[in-house]
Amino acid sequence: MRLTLEAIESLQAVPDAIARLLRLIPLVAMLAAAITPAAFAMESLASAPLLLAAWHMTSGTFLLIFIIVAGLTYLVLKFHREVESRRYAERAAHDSRDQIEISVAAANLGLWDWDPVTDTVWTSDHCRTMLGLTGGTTMPREKFLDCLQGEERALAEARMKEAMITGRQCEAEYSLLQPDGSTQWIASRATPRSRRGGKPDHLLGVLMDITSRKQAEQEAVEQRKQLTHLTRVSVLGALSGALAHELNQPLTAILSNAQAARRMLSHKRYDISEIRQILEDIMADNMRAGDIISHLRSLLRKDELARRPVDMNQLIDGVLAFSKSDLVLKGVRVTKDFCTDCAMIEGDPVQLQQVLLNLFVNAGEAMNQMPMSEKSLHIVTEKTRAGHLRVSVTDTGEGISDSNLQFLFEPFHTTKALGLGLGLPICNWIIMAHGGQLFAQGNPGGGATFSFDLPLPIEVANEDTESSRVFG
Amino acid sequence: MRTPSPLVYLVDDDPSVLRAVKRLLTAGGFDTKAYSDPALFLAEHNPATPGCILLDMALPGLSGIDVQSKLAATAHRQPVIFISGENNVPATITALKGGAVDFLLKPFDETVLLAAVRAAIARDAVTREEEAEAGDIAARLAGLTPRERAVFARVIAGRLNKQIAADLQIVEKTVKVHRARVMKKMGARSLAELVRLAYKYGLVDKEVASGT
Numbered sequence: 001m002r003l004t005l006e007a008i009e010s011l012q013a014v015p016d017a018i019a020r021l022l023r024l025i026p027l028v029a030m031l032a033a034a035i036t037p038a039a040f041a042m043e044s045l046a047s048a049p050l051l052l053a054a055w056h057m058t059s060g061t062f063l064l065i066f067i068i069v070a071g072l073t074y075l076v077l078k079f080h081r082e083v084e085s086r087r088y089a090e091r092a093a094h095d096s097r098d099q100i101e102i103s104v105a106a107a108n109l110g111l112w113d114w115d116p117v118t119d120t121v122w123t124s125d126h127c128r129t130m131l132g133l134t135g136g137t138t139m140p141r142e143k144f145l146d147c148l149q150g151e152e153r154a155l156a157e158a159r160m161k162e163a164m165i166t167g168r169q170c171e172a173e174y175s176l177l178q179p180d181g182s183t184q185w186i187a188s189r190a191t192p193r194s195r196r197g198g199k200p201d202h203l204l205g206v207l208m209d210i211t212s213r214k215q216a217e218q219e220a221v222e223q224r225k226q227l228t229h230l231t232r233v234s235v236l237g238a239l240s241g242a243l244a245h246e247l248n249q250p251l252t253a254i255l256s257n258a259q260a261a262r263r264m265l266s267h268k269r270y271d272i273s274e275i276r277q278i279l280e281d282i283m284a285d286n287m288r289a290g291d292i293i294s295h296l297r298s299l300l301r302k303d304e305l306a307r308r309p310v311d312m313n314q315l316i317d318g319v320l321a322f323s324k325s326d327l328v329l330k331g332v333r334v335t336k337d338f339c340t341d342c343a344m345i346e347g348d349p350v351q352l353q354q355v356l357l358n359l360f361v362n363a364g365e366a367m368n369q370m371p372m373s374e375k376s377l378h379i380v381t382e383k384t385r386a387g388h389l390r391v392s393v394t395d396t397g398e399g400i401s402d403s404n405l406q407f408l409f410e411p412f413h414t415t416k417a418l419g420l421g422l423g424l425p426i427c428n429w430i431i432m433a434h435g436g437q438l439f440a441q442g443n444p445g446g447g448a449t450f451s452f453d454l455p456l457p458i459e460v461a462n463e464d465t466e467s468s469r470v471f472g
Numbered sequence: 473m474r475t476p477s478p479l480v481y482l483v484d485d486d487p488s489v490l491r492a493v494k495r496l497l498t499a500g501g502f503d504t505k506a507y508s509d510p511a512l513f514l515a516e517h518n519p520a521t522p523g524c525i526l527l528d529m530a531l532p533g534l535s536g537i538d539v540q541s542k543l544a545a546t547a548h549r550q551p552v553i554f555i556s557g558e559n560n561v562p563a564t565i566t567a568l569k570g571g572a573v574d575f576l577l578k579p580f581d582e583t584v585l586l587a588a589v590r591a592a593i594a595r596d597a598v599t600r601e602e603e604a605e606a607g608d609i610a611a612r613l614a615g616l617t618p619r620e621r622a623v624f625a626r627v628i629a630g631r632l633n634k635q636i637a638a639d640l641q642i643v644e645k646t647v648k649v650h651r652a653r654v655m656k657k658m659g660a661r662s663l664a665e666l667v668r669l670a671y672k673y674g675l676v677d678k679e680v681a682s683g684t
């Protein structure tokens with residue numbers, strides 16, 4: 001292909017040179033008439049003998065011959081120089097293309113160039129290696145696209161066409177199935193170009209292998225999932241005592257009820273309605289134990305973000321009930337101030353429960369050193385001016401120092417001997433994934449407030465009425 | 473005076489546990505009064521009633537330990553058995569230091585529960601009996617004349633009649649008369665019994681000190 005291109009271009013150079021030659025004739029005539037042989041000597045050493053002859057001659061015929069010969073000599077030389085410089089430029093262009101190819105290959109990039117007229121694609125060596133293509137540098141587009149499957153192939157075709165029509169650069173990522181079953185990821189950037197100015201007539205593309213970046217991304221997602229899981233487990237670890245308590249209550253009731261009933265039956269004089277009531281109670285407690293277990297299971301599951309309508313007030317009450325015995329054991333007084341008509345949001349109830357649980361556990365831990373009478377937890381739900389639902393959790397614990405405040409959301413930052421420092425970063429991540437924001441502040445009178453804002457449905461967000469509140 | 477039958481106070485904030493354990497105690501033959509509110513229990517609890525108290529560790533508002541220390545401030549007598557859903561060592565130590573007689577981990581078997589309650593009630597009965605006897609002895613002691621009291625102090629200190637007579641500058645015969653009256657008033661049939669009573673109720677040091 002390069003050869004043909006060169007040939008065409010050197011042919012194009014011939015008429016160019018003739019046009020210039022015709023334009024030069026009057027100029028040369030003027031110069032000759034002024035008889036400044038020095039100028040000719042400067043133009044070309046080859047004209048020197050002719051100039052010497054001219055010095056001795058006066059005849060008008062000779063002058064005419066001289067002008068013609070000098071002009072022709074000049075033109076031949078000029079034409080020769082023109083061709084030389086063209087060749088030089090060609091070679092330079094060729095060299096720089098090679099150089100680009102070498103450097104792009106070194107940067108692990110592949111080059112391709114689609115010519116829509118011939119519907120062929122020129123490819124660099126590295127490009128073919130990347131795509132697993134065999135054969136020569138230039139191939140029909142059909143063959144070039146063979147490395148893509150199904151939908152991706154159709155998409156690539158459409159994108160190439162669109163880029164040519166709009167003249168805009170296009171970027172895309174493709175996954176290639178490797179013979180060994182693994183997936184290779186390729187990022188492609190294609191730029192429509194024009195060889196002669198004007199409308200684009202070919203599409204120049206750069207390919208980059210982004211498999212390792214993709215793998216790192218997937219690993220990060222996987223790692224985050226595992227971290228979420230890990231904190232859940234650690235939060236549950238902190239609650240395990242309370243959880244055992246929570247499960248022990250129904251189990252204690254069931255055992256005592258059953259043993260009481262057995263004793264009653266052995267006494268011969270018993271009230272059958274009392275026995276019936278005992279059986280009812282046993283069933284209810286069994287259900288209760290089951291609920292606790294399923295709650296535990298849902299917290300431990302590694303699930304993705306689901307979106308469902310969630311009543312934040314109910315969610316808070318649920319988590320409070322779940323962590324009740326932990327708070328009770330610590331002697332924490334819990335107060336609530338709930339907004340009644342702005343608590344419905346869209347979100348993942350399990351993940352939001354996890355956020356609440358983390359904030360409650362942190363608050364409880366921050367109040368460990370306080371006397372029982374001073375331990376209190378205040379939970380508020382309200383609508384902000386910006387039309388968000390704000391949930392605030394205020395404790396009367398040790399508060400947050402300025403130096404601690406700036407690192408709170410950093411993973412693994414903890415001030416606790418047995419802390420993991422993952423609770424808040426994960427809360428932050430979950431809230432952000434819900435399109436919200438998490439805030440922390442130390443309170444002037446001591447203690448800390450952690451709050452988060454979540455977007456409300458548009459109708460609710462736009463209502464500007466003061467939301468009604470309940471106090472509890 | 474007929475002693476009232478023992479009563480088991482049961483305090484647990486979980487209504488279904490409260491109901492079930494009350495049923496079990498009743499079926500086990502114990503009169504039981506159940507409270508889900510620790511404050512109400514403290515208000516209604518009668519320290520004069522024999523029996524015991526079953527106290528849940530994790531209570532809303534007041535913890536089991538708080539209830540125990542509030543009880544200690546009153547003239548309460550009943551032994552306290554703690555019941556708890558978790559094996560919390562520091563809380564257990566505090567509870568035992570505060571005088572708890574037992575610590576049951578939920579869920580507990582009826583035999584464990586009933587045995588613990590039975591033992592606590594028996595213990596309470598012994599304490600009450602001893603306290604009654606102590607009160608009785610104190611009353612008898614108050615019935616002695618100053619001179620008899622002086623003789624009593626010397627008798628339990630192991631001094632002979634002759635020495636006592638010299639101490640008090642009275643004749644030995646008078647000492648014998650006082651001594652017989654002390655024995656009678658204190659309800660002791662022998663010298664050995666008199667000394668035992670004196671030791672049991674801590675009268676030895678007190679009386680010896682005051683008598684000399």
Ligand SMILES: Nc1ncnc2c1ncn2[C@@H]1O[C@H](COP(=O)(O)OP(=O)(O)O)[C@@H](O)[C@H]1O
Pocket residue numbers: 358362363366395397398399400404408413414415416418419420421422423424425447448
């Ligand atoms: N309610 C709070 N009051 C004071 N400090 C807090 C509170 N919640 C969190 N912190 C601080 O933020 C740090 C990080 O919290 P977190 O991410 O939950 O990790 P961890 O609880 O494992 O320490 C804690 O170690 C503590 O210093």
Ligand SMILES: [Mg+2]
Pocket residue numbers: 358361362423424
């Ligand atoms: Mg934490």
